[in-house]
Amino acid sequence: MHRIEATRGDAPLTTQDVDRIEQLEQHIAALESENTRLRAGAELNSRTVEHLAQEAVRCSEERLSYVLAIRTVGVMFWGQGFALTDVNEAFLHMTGFTRQEALGKTWQELTPPEFHEATWKAVNEVTSLGETTPYEKQYVRKDGSRWWGLFAARKGGDEVVEFVLDITARKEAEAALRLSEARFRAAVEAMQGRLWTNDATGRMVGEQPGWAALTGQSFDEYQGYGWTSAVHPDDVEPTVEAWRVAVAAQRPFGIEHRVRRQDGAWRLFALRALPARDDTGEVREWVGVHTDISNRRAREAELRELNETLEMRVAQAVAERAHAEEALRQSQKMEAVGQLTGGLAHDFNNLLTGITGSLDLMGTRLRQGRTGELERYIGAAMTSAQRAAALTHRLLAFSRRQPLDPKPVEANRLLADMEDMVKRTHGPGIALEMKLAGNLWRTLCDPVQLESAILNLCINARDAMVEGGKLTIETANIHLEEACVAPHDMTPGSYVTISVVDNGAGMSPEVLARAFDPFFTTKPIGQGTGLGLSMVYGFAKQSEGHVRVISNEGQGTTVKLYLPRHRGEASDEDEGTGLASVPRAEAGETVLVVEDEPVVRALIIEVLNDLGYQALEAADGPSGLRLAQSGQRIDLLVTDVGLPGLNGRQLADQARLTRPNLKVLFITGYAANTTQAGGFLEPGMGMMTKPFSVDTLMLRIREMIEVRAG
Incomplete structure (x- = not known):
């Protein structure tokens, strides 16, 4: 500081003036020192305030980041016009929007129309009061579906912060519970029964309006086991005993008994009770229903009586119908048999006339010694016989027994x-x-x-x-x-x-x-x-x-x-139709013939003898079996299928027990179990269908014997 050299014009300063000047200089120096100190303090305060402000901003940003990172609560920041300025990840997850899609949306775009009125109320609250009470409403997701949220909002400066909790699961559970309760009430009403509850021991406690309305009993009358006084005396003991057994076993209970209604009438009721258990499985109470079944039982009795009457009438009608059907079948059968026999008689009479007429003329010509015409009559008889055989063949084909x-x-x-x-x-x-x-x-x-x-x-x-x-x-x-x-x-x-x-x-x-x-x-x-x-x-x-x-x-x-x-292989067989001359038997060859028709058997035996065979004959199955089981030589068994006592197949099977290599030739007109030769014949067996020529039979016998010999 410069010292002041003060003067007053040309006059020298007085001592007093000098003192005052010195005091002023001291004061100025003090002021300059204070000013320097103040400037240093102001500079220090400015740096502190800036640091504190930065720290406050950092803390605020950390708190905001923490809020936005909350996963279970959606956070929304609304700016002017209530348009979104920021949201957290939880809200994006709840709605399905991306951050870019969500920013700028208004609350109207995120709220279904039916919830606009309630939302306006919340908007007015936060605008005027600075915060809202909690509200429940639905929000709209990106895909158009809806979800329930519990929200509250608070105003902070120029923005409104909204917090929302997803309560969709709770709302759905509440709806399901309401539906279940509605179903339960509807079921009870549909049963037209009276609902009541008992405690875990089976005693009726508390208010029971359903039971009171049914029986007219007061609260004091039906408490405990007092309800039994409304049950018919004859039904009390079995009801109580069955009820106690069910309570002890903790299993559903059901019985039918008579109950006196409020009007004094005894009616039959069906009682059904189920145990209500807590989360641990312990029975807390019993829920039961009494349903009036008197009219149903009466209708059931009437229906039983009606059914018995109807069953009797149906049985009678069935019997009459069966009798009528049997009569119709018999009539149809007789008509068919008449048609069949009429046709057969007509055709066979014509054929037999040709055969018998030819034989008569053959006899006449033999007596007259005119043998030159026999060949013509023999041919006529053979033609008629062949036509008869063809007719029989067609009949068997029609009946599926050929x-x-x-x-x-x-x-x-x-x-x-x-x-x-x-x-x-x-x-x-x-x-x-x-x-x-x-x-x-x-x-x-x-x-x-x-x-x-x-x-x-x-x-x-x-x-x-x-x-x-x-x-x-x-x-x-x-x-x-x-x-x-x-x-x-x-x-x-x-x-x-x-x-x-x-x-x-x-x-x-x-x-x-x-x-x-x-x-x-x-x-x-x-x-x-x-x-x-x-x-x-x-x-x-x-x-x-x-x-x-x-x-x-x-x-x-x-x-x-x-x-x-x-799908099998093709057959290599190519049967010829020409007949070779019939060969004679070799020495000792023996054929057993089992045929119940004497004429046919005699013809076969005679031709076998003419050809040099040893011929054994039997008229039925048992006789043929005895010959087959004897020690005689037998080269071939020729048997009819339909035999008395033992059919041809049974005869062949038993004969092969003692003669495993025995060849068998079946001859048959028809047999129900031989209509498919492929399934009837075994190796070493053959079959011929009647009628057949003697030459054809002898050729077949020769073929089978030679195969065996070879």
């Missing part, structure tokens, strides 16, 4: 071999076309019967085309599903079809409906037996197949034969 010898058959090859024969049968006026499918499957059937069936169909087609026409024979592979075969009694699977198609007269619906009936024919008398289609039908069914006829009057007929596909 003996079959199924073999793997190439249908295309069989039809190709038949082509010339079919052409000769039809003549030049009918054109034949063969449409044979490539890669046709094999089928398993009797080739002889198949050939006969096809020939029958071709003859029927020829007769339907009086003025000529076109006959088509077609083959195909087909696979039938369950829906296709169910109406026709067939098995689903693969089939070979053989179709015979003509463009002849066709059939009317009435004729088509009877096409398979035996002895039904539209041909003139003497030109048809009516067994052709019935024979085809019987053969197809016996071969596990089917036959279908499609026909329209004036447009022609298609007969389609279905035969099951055979």
Whole structure:
């Protein structure tokens, strides 16, 4: 500090002036020192305040980050216009929005319309009061679904902070509880029963309005076991005993007993009670219902009586219907038998007349010594006999009792071999076309019967085309599903079809409906037996197949034969039809003949003897078995299948116990258990169908013996 050299004009300063100046200088120096100190303090305070402010900001940001990091509570910051300025991760998780999508949204966008009014109330509260009371409302997620939240808000400066807790699970649980209670009330009302509760020991405690309304008992009257006074005296003891057992066992309880209602009437009630358990499984009380079943029991009694009456009437009606059905079946059977026997009698009388007439003339000519004409009469008798055999064969085919010898058959090859024969049968006026499918499957059937069936169909087609026409024979592979075969009694699977198609007269619906009936024919008398289609039908069914006829009057007929596909190897057999001269027996060869028909047995024995065989004979199964079990030499057993006492198959089986290598030739007209030779015959066995020629029988006997000898 500079010292003040003060003067007053030209006059020198006085001592007093100097003192004052010195005092002033001291004062100024003091002020300058204080000013320096104050400036240093102000500089220090400024730095402290800045540090404190920065620290406050850091703490505030940490607290904000902590709030925003809360995972269970959603936090929202609303700015002007109540638009979102910031949110925490919990809120984003609750709504499904990203942060960028959420920022700027208004509360109206996040709130369903029905909750706008309540939200406006909260907005007014926070605006005017600075905070809200907690509210429940729904929020909208990004995907449009809704969730329940419990929220509260507080105003802080220019922003409003909202905190929300997701209470969706609680609200759903409450709704489920309300629904359960509503269902329970509805169930009780639907039962039209009276609800009551007992304590864990089975005593009625507390207010029981349901029981009081039912019985009219007061609170004091029904407490404990007082409720039993409203139960019929005869039902009290069994009810109490059963109730105590159920309480002790802690299991559901049910019984029926009579209860006196408030109006004094005794009514029958069904009692049902269930134990109510706590979380530990301990029974806390029993909840029961009394349901009036008096009217139901009365109706049940009436229904039982009515049912008994109805059952009696139904039984009577069933018996009457069964009697009527039996009478109808008997009538139909007699009609069928009459039709069958009438047709048989007509045809067999004609055939027998040819046979007996020829034999009569043969006898007359022998007595007259005119033997030159015998050959003609013998031929006529044989023709009639063969026609009789064919008729019998057709009958057996229709009844599905003909003996079959199924073999793997190439249908295309069989039809190709038949082509010339079919052409000769039809003549030049009918054109034949063969449409044979490539890669046709094999089928398993009797080739002889198949050939006969096809020939029958071709003859029927020829007769339907009086003025000529076109006959088509077609083959195909087909696979039938369950829906296709169910109406026709067939098995689903693969089939070979053989179709015979003509463009002849066709059939009317009435004729088509009877096409398979035996002895039904539209041909003139003497030109048809009516067994052709019935024979085809019987053969197809016996071969596990089917036959279908499609026909329209004036447009022609298609007969389609279905035969099951055979997946085995083809048969190498190619049977010849020519007969060689019958060879004689070798020394000592013996044949046992068991036949119950004396004429047939005598003929076979005679021919065997003529050919040099030793012949043993028996008229029934037991006699034949005794000879088979003897020590005599037997090279072949020839036996009928249908024998008295012991059938042919039983005879063969027992004979083979002592003669394991015995060859057996069965001869049969029909037998229910031999209709499929392939399943009936074992190695070393053969079968022939009556009638047969003597030469054919002897050739077969020779073949079987030679095979055994070889």
